[in-house]
Amino acid sequence: MVRDILRKYGIRGGNHDQHFLVDERMLDRIVDAADIRPDETILEIGAGIGNLTERLMAKASKVIAIERDPALVNVLISRFGETDKLEIIHADVLDVDFPDFDKVVANLPYSISSEITFKLFKYDFDLGILMYQLEFAERMVARENSKDYSRLSVNTHYFADASIIMKVPRGAFSPPPEVLSAVVKVVPRPAQFEVADEKYFLDFVTAVFGQRRKKMRNSILKNKQPLGIPDMKEFISELPREMLDKRPENLEPAEFAYLANLMYRHKEEIQANGHHQLQKCSNKSG
Numbered sequence: 001m002v003r004d005i006l007r008k009y010g011i012r013g014g015n016h017d018q019h020f021l022v023d024e025r026m027l028d029r030i031v032d033a034a035d036i037r038p039d040e041t042i043l044e045i046g047a048g049i050g051n052l053t054e055r056l057m058a059k060a061s062k063v064i065a066i067e068r069d070p071a072l073v074n075v076l077i078s079r080f081g082e083t084d085k086l087e088i089i090h091a092d093v094l095d096v097d098f099p100d101f102d103k104v105v106a107n108l109p110y111s112i113s114s115e116i117t118f119k120l121f122k123y124d125f126d127l128g129i130l131m132y133q134l135e136f137a138e139r140m141v142a143r144e145n146s147k148d149y150s151r152l153s154v155n156t157h158y159f160a161d162a163s164i165i166m167k168v169p170r171g172a173f174s175p176p177p178e179v180l181s182a183v184v185k186v187v188p189r190p191a192q193f194e195v196a197d198e199k200y201f202l203d204f205v206t207a208v209f210g211q212r213r214k215k216m217r218n219s220i221l222k223n224k225q226p227l228g229i230p231d232m233k234e235f236i237s238e239l240p241r242e243m244l245d246k247r248p249e250n251l252e253p254a255e256f257a258y259l260a261n262l263m264y265r266h267k268e269e270i271q272a273n274g275h276h277q278l279q280k281c282s283n284k285s286g
């Protein structure tokens, strides 16, 4: 029983996102959802006392468990000892490069959900089964025209198919968190629309959601400098009017990409022309 492990090692939790999943049925359902094959390597972030880790080890070829708290790392070492099946990385998840992994299965530290999720999207993996605070999970899977639709929704949709596969009550944890939780299934896939420059697209989405109540036209005009388009006032007339009249929360992910691509290409043109002009000048003076 998970509660026995907590008792045996005198672990109380509560601080530093330490809410341990003690509901054995939920733990089993999470592992079932990951559909682990015996040749797969699983990344677990925030392994804690190893309640999920032991179940993952039973199915996978190898588990890479990241944990920041030295007391919990000692519990993991004491419970599992030296084994080829488990690599423990004692570190802050945000400070380490992840070794290669096939799937990520984790009951995440909620206070750094965004940072972890955006970090994961930089890696190549087949599946994520990830526990988040319910509200965060709802923002991840939200689509346009809903109150939860945000920068996170557009990013998630760009990188993966994501769906909430179960909601988890507070009482499934010890100690119980103040919030409800949900498990999200994340299946990375190629983007469903063309993006000329990934960083520019993602920065554009971040910039316009900074003013989610503003119409796109105003948001874009306000961001002319960060978007690298000094002549935005003139250029904006070349962008589709029906998109400019919407608010960010009403734009589909593909529409953000469409706008970002037009602006990116214009920015590149301005830069190329500037470079060309500079070269002409230096040729003349040389």
Ligand SMILES: C[S@@+](CC[C@H](N)C(=O)[O-])C[C@H]1O[C@@H](n2cnc3c(N)ncnc32)[C@H](O)[C@@H]1O
Pocket (backbone or CB within 6 Å): 016, 017, 018, 019, 020, 021, 022, 045, 046, 047, 048, 049, 050, 051, 052, 066, 067, 068, 069, 072, 091, 092, 093, 094, 107, 108, 109, 110, 112
């Ligand atoms: C919600 S608990 C999950 C524990 C356990 N895996 C479970 O399912 O019950 C989150 C875990 O993440 C760890 N943690 C918190 N912040 C971390 C960080 N920045 N890097 C690595 N681990 C972290 C905590 O110590 C804790 O063990």
